[in-house]
Amino acid sequence: MVAAADTLSQTFAALADPTRRAILGRLAEGEATVSQLAEPFDVTLPAITKHLKVLERAGLVERSKRAQWRPCRLKAAPLRDAAGWIADYRRFWEASLDRLDAYLQKVQAELPADPKNKKGSQRGRK
Amino acid sequence: MVAAADTLSQTFAALADPTRRAILGRLAEGEATVSQLAEPFDVTLPAITKHLKVLERAGLVERSKRAQWRPCRLKAAPLRDAAGWIADYRRFWEASLDRLDAYLQKVQAELPADPKNKKGSQRGRK
DNA sequence: CGTTTATTTTACCTTCTGGTTATTTTACCC
DNA sequence: GGGTAAAATAACCAGAAGGTAAAATAAACG
Structure with a gap:
């Protein structure tokens, strides 16, 4: 724990799910209801509700009430x-x-790497 | 499952952790060993190894062997x-x-609120 | 060879995630 | 009030995340 759920982490975590990204994509076209958002996906509505809650906590989605x-x-x-x-x-x-x-890092890695390069004789155990 | 662990999801998931973001921040200054990366954090080394594995699978970090x-x-x-x-x-x-x-969406939300667009004739998406 | 240093692997634990079904709540409509 | 549609909640589950301590590897070094 202690994770502190900082804003940036919440944002990235929210984006780390393809369903949620697709929901955002759909919302970029305009407002939509939960059922409308759920329609393209092969999941139940409660699952979408959960995704929306994640997006909402991340501040990526805002909801209102209409009927x-x-x-x-x-x-x-x-x-x-x-x-x-x-x-x-x-x-x-x-x-x-x-x-x-x-490339630069590779060169830097190779140069001071092997002053002698000895061969170990241990080879048969596992 | 079925999630397919798409690249974008893996990337965002990797970024969704403050420790991992800090590791990337440190690596922006240049190559570093595991112990060096672990030093600023109050976690054990295996934890860092795990974070690095996540970053590696996401393609954000590459590792080499030197001694x-x-x-x-x-x-x-x-x-x-x-x-x-x-x-x-x-x-x-x-x-x-x-x-x-x-504002626009709010207005849009307020206006067509009451029609009897019941069965599926809302918008015809899909 | 034995030691030391750096890192990984191996259990193991707890919490979070994404999903489900079944049940409620909310608000419209007749 | 009763029916119905939209959405949320509850209870549950499997698996992934993030962490730990302890043991195992890997490679230089004396």
Whole structure:
């Protein structure tokens, strides 16, 4: 425990499920009720309710009451923060920097690695 | 099961833990061994090994062997895809669009509230 | 060879997750 | 009020997560 359920963790955890990502995708097209959201998926409604609760706790979805419906709409603010966190790593994947970096680290890893390289004689146990 | 553990889900799941994000942060400064990575945290080494395995399976970390050390380095490629997914929602949080959108959806929510759109003629999705 | 250092593996435990079915609640409608 | 549709809740379950302590590997070193 102690996990503290920080906002960023909740956001990423919410995004770590394909069903939930699809729900957000659907909500990007506009408000939808729970049944409408559930329709494309092969799961029961309570399962969708749970997913929505996760999304709601993560601040990614907001719900209102309209008659017996509970329409949901997208709230993208947490995505801004998530994108912000990831953006710090942009330089690592941009251009060939990733490969260059890998190369440099590999060289750095190889040089001071084997001053002698002895062979062990232990070989038959498991 | 059936979840298929798609790449994006694995990436987001890996990022959903503060310890793992901190590990990535440390690796952004350069290669590090397991013990070095573990040092700032109040957890045992096996816990770090597990976190590293998660990061490795997500393709965010690559490891090599150097003597008895297993130096880790950052691989940011999956972050590019994650950033790409989130970027699709950029318009929802930018500027005042979020509030405007909320307003529009609220209005939209209030107006067509009462018609007798009962059986499946709501929207015809699918 | 035996020791030491670095890391992984092996149980094992507890909590969280995602799913289910069955039952309630909520609110409209006649 | 009774019926009906939408959604939530309750109770339950299997499996994954994150953690631990203790034992096992791996590789340098003396």
